[in-house]
Amino acid sequence: MAEFQLNPSRNWLKPLVFVGLLLLALIAGCSLIKVERIDAGNVGIKVNLAGSGRGVDDITYTTGWVFYSPLSTAVYEFPVYTQHKEYEEFEVQSQDGSSFGVAPSLNYYIQSDKVDDIFRQYRRPLAAIEDGFLKTAVYEAYRVATNRYTADSLISNRGSYEARVKANLVGQLQGMGFNVQQITTKLEPPASLKAAIDAKNTAVQTGLQTENRIRQAEAQARINIAEAEGRAKAIRIAADAQAYANEKQQQSLTPLLVQMRWIEAWEKGGSAVPTYTGGNSSQFLMQMPPAGAK
Known part of the structure; x- marks a missing residue:
């Protein structure tokens, strides 16, 4: 009776064991096979890590899916589009x-x-190459170029220096597959x-300001003169007009007009009327115009 009760429990264990083994197999399979997608604009290379074929495989994967075993193979992805890299400041010496x-x-x-x-x-991903070999190449390019200039000529010839x-x-990189597009400094x-340059710039600015003030003063002087x-x-013009008017007025003062104004003054009883005294009475003296005068 006891044996009859144990058998059913063993029958239930068999499916569980099978499922467990299946899961282990799937996990092991996943660890043995890996899938990686190489995006457009990148090149993937397949590297053998074990066996006689260790090294870079002859196959270059441009895009798409790559299936490989991580136990024996590694896949690296290299971008082949433009990369931008900035380096921290370092020192170089001029001539x-x-x-x-x-x-x-x-x-x-x-x-x-x-x-x-x-x-x-180099056996490194691109980021490691940038911080290693490429950084050294950049430093060397600057060192050699800077040593061909004096400090003053370098400042004055930034374009030719770069x-x-x-x-x-x-010259260092192109033959190795690195195409340099642009470098800025x-x-x-x-x-x-730097202090001398700042002083020179200040002097130039001061000179320009002085020239501007001189031009403004000259312009103002021309305005004042005008x-x-x-x-x-x-x-x-006003004096000429007045002189002309006076001249015309004098020309218009005929003897007859003078006599008329004299009479006007006499009629007003002015004391300026000429008189003469004869005997016991005074009489006025009036000069008549000559015959034929108008």
């Missing part, structure tokens, strides 16, 4: 021994057919040179 701080920014891309060669040489840096960098001159000339001209 005359002045120290400059440079903080470069780099735009570049990797040739898709050179990805496997780059990984084969062009030389880029040429140095292209935040340049920090030494404190003494106004004075205008006033003088107006006075001359």
Whole structure:
């Protein structure tokens, strides 16, 4: 009777054991096979980690899904579109021994057919290559270029300086599959040179301000002269007009008109009427116009 009761419990255990084993198999399978998607604009390379085929596989995966076993294979994804990398400031010396701080920014891309060669040489993802080999190459390009300039000439020839840096960098990297598109520099001159540059800029600004004030003063002087000339001209015109009027008035004073005004003054009883005294009475004297006068 006891044996009959034990058998059913054993029958229930068998399915549970089977399900457990199946789950373990699925988990093991998932750990043995991995799927990764290589996005557009990237190149994936398949690297063998074990066996005689260790190294970079001949197959280059451009896009799509990649199936591999993480126990024996690794897949790295390299972007082949433009990358932008900024480096922290470091110091380089000019030809005359002045120290400059440079903080470069780099735009570049990797040739898709050179990805496997780059990984084969450095065995690192792109981010690690940027902070290692690429950073060293950038520093060397700046060091060599800066050493060809004195401090003053470097400040005065920023364009040619950056062009030389880029040429140095292209010479180092292009054959390896790194195509340099653009490099820009935040340049920090030494404190003494910076002070001299600031003083020069201040002097230039002061000179420009002085020139502006001189031009303004000259313009104001021209305005004042023009106004004075205008006033003088107006006075001359008024004086000429008055002189002309006086002349015309004098010309209009005929002898007859003088006599008429004399009579007008006499009629008003003015004391200015000429008189003469003869005997016991005074008589006025009036000069008559000659015969034929009008």
